[in-house]
Amino acid sequence: MRVRFWGVRGTIPSPGADTVRVGGNTACIDIFTSDQQVIILDAGTGIRRLGKKLMKEHPHRIMGTLLFTHTHWDHIQGFPFFVPAFVRNNRFVVIGQKRIGRKLEGVLADQVVQPYLPFGYRALEADIIVKEINNGEMMVIGDDTTVLAHELDHPGGCLGYRIQNRNTIFAYCTDTTHRGNTLNENVLRLAQDADLLVHDAQYSPEQKALYPTYGHSSWTDAAQVAIEANVKALALFHHDPDASDADLRIALAEARKIFPNTFVACERMDITLPITGALPICL
Numbered sequence: 001m002r003v004r005f006w007g008v009r010g011t012i013p014s015p016g017a018d019t020v021r022v023g024g025n026t027a028c029i030d031i032f033t034s035d036q037q038v039i040i041l042d043a044g045t046g047i048r049r050l051g052k053k054l055m056k057e058h059p060h061r062i063m064g065t066l067l068f069t070h071t072h073w074d075h076i077q078g079f080p081f082f083v084p085a086f087v088r089n090n091r092f093v094v095i096g097q098k099r100i101g102r103k104l105e106g107v108l109a110d111q112v113v114q115p116y117l118p119f120g121y122r123a124l125e126a127d128i129i130v131k132e133i134n135n136g137e138m139m140v141i142g143d144d145t146t147v148l149a150h151e152l153d154h155p156g157g158c159l160g161y162r163i164q165n166r167n168t169i170f171a172y173c174t175d176t177t178h179r180g181n182t183l184n185e186n187v188l189r190l191a192q193d194a195d196l197l198v199h200d201a202q203y204s205p206e207q208k209a210l211y212p213t214y215g216h217s218s219w220t221d222a223a224q225v226a227i228e229a230n231v232k233a234l235a236l237f238h239h240d241p242d243a244s245d246a247d248l249r250i251a252l253a254e255a256r257k258i259f260p261n262t263f264v265a266c267e268r269m270d271i272t273l274p275i276t277g278a279l280p281i282c283l
């Protein structure tokens with residue numbers, strides 16, 4: 001299983017001299033499995049560059065699955081700039097959480113119309129099939145890949161995902177909090193024995209105490225989940241827009257005191273799971 005990071009930031013893009021190593025684009029990861037499945041997690045601004053790369057890698061036709069955790073801006077705002085969605089013959093199954101009174105397809109369509117953007121949803125000529133799912137749902141994708149979704153603890157709702165490709169497990173738990181010292185049970189379920197857990201680490205423990213209702217985790221929470229769920233490696237993810245490369249170096253050192261197999265997710269990281277050699281590093 002190959003995992004690439006295209007956007008690792010939370011909340012809002014944060015380009016600049018002091019974030020250049022980790023990167024400033026918002027959430028987007030892609031996965032390529034042994035059974036040739038293209039799986040994209042979230043469509044933050046990082047998806048723009050992923051789209052260009054996929055067009056080169058699959059010049060004839062792209063068929064993929066796009067998993068949305070939720071529709072806060074930092075997870076959907078790159079979608080209107082994902083070139084493969086505009087190309088007829090490409091096909092994407094778009095998956096997100098079922099909601100009462102608000103369709104996922106409507107939310108995505110509403111951000112590409114005037115007065116936000118000029119072209120409208122019909123300009124997306126790829127075959128786009130939207131599936132809304134519930135907490136605990138498991139999907140089979142391809143011959144050897146399954147996707148399990150569970151609800152996380154985030155304002156307005158959010159799904160975490162566990163992707164299993166043969167014996168390799170990837171867990172994606174971003175935009176979630178853990179209340180007090182109690183680790184969220186669904187996060188533990190998704191992360192159990194994963195080869196790589198990508199976890200929300202927006203805050204320091206002190207910042208988390210200041211913003212308890214924002215629905216994010218500290219890097220301490222992430223490291224504690226990694227221990228409790230027996231994961232092999234942990235990527236700190238969804239970095240605060242104000243966190244500089246230097247701040248994240250400190251976060252990494254602190255998290256490694258709790259769980260040594262931790263790294264900071266950075267744009268352009270390209271990882272093969274299971275990780276056999278040294279952990280990736282960009283700082």
Ligand SMILES: [Zn+2]
Pocket residue numbers: 010011072074075175238
């Ligand atoms: Zn977010």
Ligand SMILES: [Zn+2]
Pocket residue numbers: 070072154175
């Ligand atoms: Zn969010």
